[in-house]
Amino acid sequence: MIYKKNILCIGAGYVGGPTMAMIAAKCPQYKVTVVDINDKRINDWNSDNLPIYEPGLDVLIKTARGRNLFFSTEIEKGIKEADIIFVSVNTPTKNFGQGAGMAADLQYWEKTARQILSNSDKDKIIVEKSTLPVRTAKAMERILNSASGTIKFEVLSNPEFLAEGTAVKDLENPDRVLIGSRETEAGLKARNELVDIYANWVPREKIIESNVWSAELSKLTANAFLAQRVSSINSLSSLCEATEADIEEVAYAIGTDSRIGNKFLKSSVGFGGSCFKKDILNLVYICQSYGLNEVADYWESVVRLNEWQEKRFVLNMLSNMFNTVAGKKIAVLGFAFKADTGDTRESPAIYITMGLLEERALVNVSDPKALVNARVDLKDIKDGIDFIEDPYKAAEGAHAIAVLTEWDIYTKLDYKQIFDSMVKPAFIFDGRNILNHKALFDMGFNVFAIGKAPLKHF
Numbered sequence: 001m002i003y004k005k006n007i008l009c010i011g012a013g014y015v016g017g018p019t020m021a022m023i024a025a026k027c028p029q030y031k032v033t034v035v036d037i038n039d040k041r042i043n044d045w046n047s048d049n050l051p052i053y054e055p056g057l058d059v060l061i062k063t064a065r066g067r068n069l070f071f072s073t074e075i076e077k078g079i080k081e082a083d084i085i086f087v088s089v090n091t092p093t094k095n096f097g098q099g100a101g102m103a104a105d106l107q108y109w110e111k112t113a114r115q116i117l118s119n120s121d122k123d124k125i126i127v128e129k130s131t132l133p134v135r136t137a138k139a140m141e142r143i144l145n146s147a148s149g150t151i152k153f154e155v156l157s158n159p160e161f162l163a164e165g166t167a168v169k170d171l172e173n174p175d176r177v178l179i180g181s182r183e184t185e186a187g188l189k190a191r192n193e194l195v196d197i198y199a200n201w202v203p204r205e206k207i208i209e210s211n212v213w214s215a216e217l218s219k220l221t222a223n224a225f226l227a228q229r230v231s232s233i234n235s236l237s238s239l240c241e242a243t244e245a246d247i248e249e250v251a252y253a254i255g256t257d258s259r260i261g262n263k264f265l266k267s268s269v270g271f272g273g274s275c276f277k278k279d280i281l282n283l284v285y286i287c288q289s290y291g292l293n294e295v296a297d298y299w300e301s302v303v304r305l306n307e308w309q310e311k312r313f314v315l316n317m318l319s320n321m322f323n324t325v326a327g328k329k330i331a332v333l334g335f336a337f338k339a340d341t342g343d344t345r346e347s348p349a350i351y352i353t354m355g356l357l358e359e360r361a362l363v364n365v366s367d368p369k370a371l372v373n374a375r376v377d378l379k380d381i382k383d384g385i386d387f388i389e390d391p392y393k394a395a396e397g398a399h400a401i402a403v404l405t406e407w408d409i410y411t412k413l414d415y416k417q418i419f420d421s422m423v424k425p426a427f428i429f430d431g432r433n434i435l436n437h438k439a440l441f442d443m444g445f446n447v448f449a450i451g452k453a454p455l456k457h458f
């Protein structure tokens, strides 16, 4: 098979795997290879048991795998053959030295740049796919152009905006694709090559072009704005609980204003996921490093409010359950950071479960997809915890239920049966506002929902 060009993606994670599967499915004229240092991950991508759960992903992979989509651990070979390299390795928050707890840890990133340099014998386009601090492309260019050879590298920024749980849908029909480059002749030529790839399925008007710094900064900004909306609505949920205003009615009322818009206004137990906190703290660190302390403080408050919302949930449980949960069984329904994913990174459920355990509660953790990750997150806990997939069994003999993920199955449970199996008075804390609170109250539950006046029988 003769391919038009060879595309390589370094890093077969939540971003690299699905993104490359979509490019391969839509562009059979390109050979797409995804490499990773993690053998098991690559084996899983080559099996029927994919390493991540995303609706529609298995069908997408089957369309292209073995045809023009390949998963491999041969990183150096992949680099040699490639014309275009997407870099999608992880950029976690640095946990040591200068900027610890805030700045992005760029060690994997730099290692990859050096590996590309030492294995290249022809010109290449390098595409930043991972979320990176603004001006990382400059560092990348410096490393790649540090050798004296004649090989040319053009660095582009093409941040990925997919959300977990809807990755396939987001990739197939994105709101926009953003491609940033240097505005030199070579930069614009490389930019056009990438535009041509996406234009195979994305309408041209949705492909936005910009300078490379704007593209880098837009990714951090998009996540900061999204998280800020969640913190804004969550901040008001506490006021609603105190005043008998209803957060869902308030969100609906403000969301019908087309300038505000109605999306991303669901009050919750807090935002989680691998991106929001990490990216905001990264933005905060960048602002601080430019001496923009007021801007840094403004964005940091979005993360602080989120932490407070998680803490508030535990305190609310405690105070309503007669100021003690010690020795009481609590069923945590949902451990993933949101529905339709098995991912638990930064999930509010981790902090809430830990908070309940500190109060010496006995916690039964239940989730349809995230128990494997939940066991890893809580591996250091020896006592007081059980993992039970069946929500009915998890709630049996419990004093309280805390709904922490908006899984559809939790809206369809037989709550009468659950109520009958629980210790009385039975409590339910709806951290996602997905249940029918009035019906639960009528059954006998004491109901506490985010941003709503409590419904209690005492």
Ligand code: UDX
Pocket: 160, 161, 162, 163, 164, 165, 223, 226, 230, 263, 264, 265, 266, 267, 268, 269, 270, 271, 272, 273, 274, 275, 276, 337, 338, 339
């Ligand atoms: C996010 C961005 O949406 C995506 O564009 C980016 O590429 C990666 O980060 P993701 O982390 O997968 O995606 O999930 P998202 O759907 O944005 O939800 C993040 C968190 O906010 C979840 O914990 C979710 O439950 C919470 N959330 C979201 C709310 O609490 N209320 C809302 O109204 C929306």
Ligand code: ADP
Pocket: 010, 011, 012, 013, 014, 015, 016, 035, 036, 037, 038, 041, 075, 088, 089, 090, 091, 108, 111, 112, 130, 274
């Ligand atoms: P994301 O959510 O951004 O996709 P993940 O953590 O899911 O992040 O995936 C990043 C992937 O990058 C991991 O599978 C990791 O093994 C891989 N990776 C990290 N460093 C390298 C490297 N130097 N070469 C190849 N793969 C790497």
